[in-house]
Amino acid sequence: MNKKLIDWPTFIGALIILLSVSLPLITFPEAGANVINIINNYITGKFGVLFLALGLFTLIFMLYIAFSKYGKIKLGKRGTEKEFGSFSWAAMLFSAGIGSSILYWGMIEWAYYYQGPPFGIEPMTKEAIELAATYGIFHWGPIAWAIYTLPALPIAYFYYVRKNPVLKISSATKPVIGKLADGPVGVLIDILFIFGLLGGAGTTLALGAPMIAEGVSHITGIPVTLFSQAGIMVLCTLIFAISAYSGLNKGIKILSDINLWLAIFILVFIFVFGPTVFISESTFTSLGVLMDNFFHMATWLEPLAAFEAYPETRFPETWTVFYWAWWVVYAPFVGLFVARISYGRTIKEMILGTLIYGTLGCIMFFGILGNFGLYLQLSGSFDVIGHMNTFGAPATIIAILNQLPISGFIVLMFTILAIIFLSTTFDSASYILAAVVQKHVPGGEALRWNRLFWAFTLLILPLVLMFIGDLEALQTASIVAGFPVMFIMLLLAISFVKACGSDLRASKEYRSPTIYIDRRTIQKKDK
Numbered sequence: 001m002n003k004k005l006i007d008w009p010t011f012i013g014a015l016i017i018l019l020s021v022s023l024p025l026i027t028f029p030e031a032g033a034n035v036i037n038i039i040n041n042y043i044t045g046k047f048g049v050l051f052l053a054l055g056l057f058t059l060i061f062m063l064y065i066a067f068s069k070y071g072k073i074k075l076g077k078r079g080t081e082k083e084f085g086s087f088s089w090a091a092m093l094f095s096a097g098i099g100s101s102i103l104y105w106g107m108i109e110w111a112y113y114y115q116g117p118p119f120g121i122e123p124m125t126k127e128a129i130e131l132a133a134t135y136g137i138f139h140w141g142p143i144a145w146a147i148y149t150l151p152a153l154p155i156a157y158f159y160y161v162r163k164n165p166v167l168k169i170s171s172a173t174k175p176v177i178g179k180l181a182d183g184p185v186g187v188l189i190d191i192l193f194i195f196g197l198l199g200g201a202g203t204t205l206a207l208g209a210p211m212i213a214e215g216v217s218h219i220t221g222i223p224v225t226l227f228s229q230a231g232i233m234v235l236c237t238l239i240f241a242i243s244a245y246s247g248l249n250k251g252i253k254i255l256s257d258i259n260l261w262l263a264i265f266i267l268v269f270i271f272v273f274g275p276t277v278f279i280s281e282s283t284f285t286s287l288g289v290l291m292d293n294f295f296h297m298a299t300w301l302e303p304l305a306a307f308e309a310y311p312e313t314r315f316p317e318t319w320t321v322f323y324w325a326w327w328v329v330y331a332p333f334v335g336l337f338v339a340r341i342s343y344g345r346t347i348k349e350m351i352l353g354t355l356i357y358g359t360l361g362c363i364m365f366f367g368i369l370g371n372f373g374l375y376l377q378l379s380g381s382f383d384v385i386g387h388m389n390t391f392g393a394p395a396t397i398i399a400i401l402n403q404l405p406i407s408g409f410i411v412l413m414f415t416i417l418a419i420i421f422l423s424t425t426f427d428s429a430s431y432i433l434a435a436v437v438q439k440h441v442p443g444g445e446a447l448r449w450n451r452l453f454w455a456f457t458l459l460i461l462p463l464v465l466m467f468i469g470d471l472e473a474l475q476t477a478s479i480v481a482g483f484p485v486m487f488i489m490l491l492l493a494i495s496f497v498k499a500c501g502s503d504l505r506a507s508k509e510y511r512s513p514t515i516y517i518d519r520r521t522i523q524k525k526d527k
Contacts, residue, residue: 071348151335215415283367
């Protein structure tokens with residue numbers, strides 16, 4: 001156990017910040033939750049425009065980088081082979097970036113928009129139905145994956161091209177903040193990232209555990225209780241702890257591959273044995289609606305709500321701003337992970353692969369799962385809305401699956417998929433958290449004991465808060481933590497352009513189809 005590799009100020013600082021937030025919530029749950037909700041409402045209400053502007057800027061910026069001279073740069077030296085094949089690479093980035101949340105929202109998100117549509121549209125009308133089937137794809141589409149990819153740019157570049165053996169957010173901001181990245185400012189940047197990720201993990205657990213518990217209850221007859229949900233959390237923790245301990249190639253890669261194949265099976269089954277024509281036509285129509293309204297959706301913020309004559313729906317703050325903040329919280333983690341698995345690819349391949357694979361995967365989930373539930377509602381086969389408003393979303397998700405042939409088997413497969421999805425997100429998270437609190441990551445693998453520590457740390461806080469009924473407070477706190485991370489994202493974009501542009505100007509391969517930057521040669525020339 002090599003303790004000298006650990007960056008102890010970041011390691012201890014992250015735990016102190018975490019405890020300083022969680023202990024008041026545990027000791028004074030109501031007062032703590034109220035304070036966090038006030039802060040959250042203030043941020044989303046006053047600064048929502050910043051989140052939406054960041055989302056749109058990030059997508060445009062990523063497309064520019066992909067098709068510019070920067071996109072030609074190879075993440076590795078000449079003759080480098082890709083570390084992972086396209087299938088495993090796509091499986092790992094999708095599993096890390098999405099998790100079991102897509103099973104939850106992919107199945108049921110349309111129902112919220114159907115009852116409370118945007119743009120002042122009347123609920124349950126034809127226009128509301130079209131937007132209900134579309135808005136989920138928008139929230140989980142190109143902007144989300146662009147936000148995820150932004151941190152991967154400087155991190156991958158510094159790690160594989162400049163040969164900096166550190167997987168830290170702070171190290172990637174060095175071209176902008178200079179030596180401050182090696183001091184307290186750098187430690188603060190990494191701590192904010194860790195806290196945001198630990199809080200964001202609470203959101204994923206909050207959605208995943210009750211849904212899995214409902215599936216287990218349907219299969220075994222065990223009632224859904226806090227203890228059953230706690231047991232599920234512990235089971236998932238054991239799975240992702242073993243996976244993270246095994247490393248990328250033996251643990252995370254294998255689990256992600258299984259996860260993707262099982263997801264494909266469930267999606268194909270529902271598509272074939274569900275209302276195939278309706279699913280196809282509705283999904284295709286949603287893509288058209290999205291293209292027609294993309295910029296409207298990406299910039300809508302209800303400015304007229306400041307006047308009494310125009311009632312406020314708070315749809316942008318409740319959904320779009322929330323989602324963008326959630327993606328921002330997870331972005332440094334997913335970016336670190338995408339950077340780590342992208343050795344041997346060009347920057348263009350990394351960007352477009354993440355945007356395309358991620359978006360297509362989400363279109364499949366929302367198009368098939370969501371439109372199956374929508375069909376049941378519209379056809380009168382099953383009252384999804386009534387069931388959800390009475391029994392809650394997790395129970396409704398299992399009830400929707402029960403409308404399929406061999407429903408018992410499908411619920412079993414769906415529950416297993418949810419467990420694996422949750423585990424693949426968290427094994428990736430613990431893997432990256434361990435890397436962030438190390439001074440160096442030799443060979444790209446953080447210390448095993450360090451990976452295990454963060455695997456179980458990811459469980460403890462959500463578990464405690466679940467038992468005192470304040471898991472939502474941690475979720476809200478994670479969104480609050482996303483506010484400063486938003487500015488770190490801009491630092492990362494500037495850092496990449498500054499460092500990469502400097503190296504390209506000194507490189508002899510400036511106009512080559514694929515650019516291999518020999519950092520040692522450039523350093524000699526600089527001297």
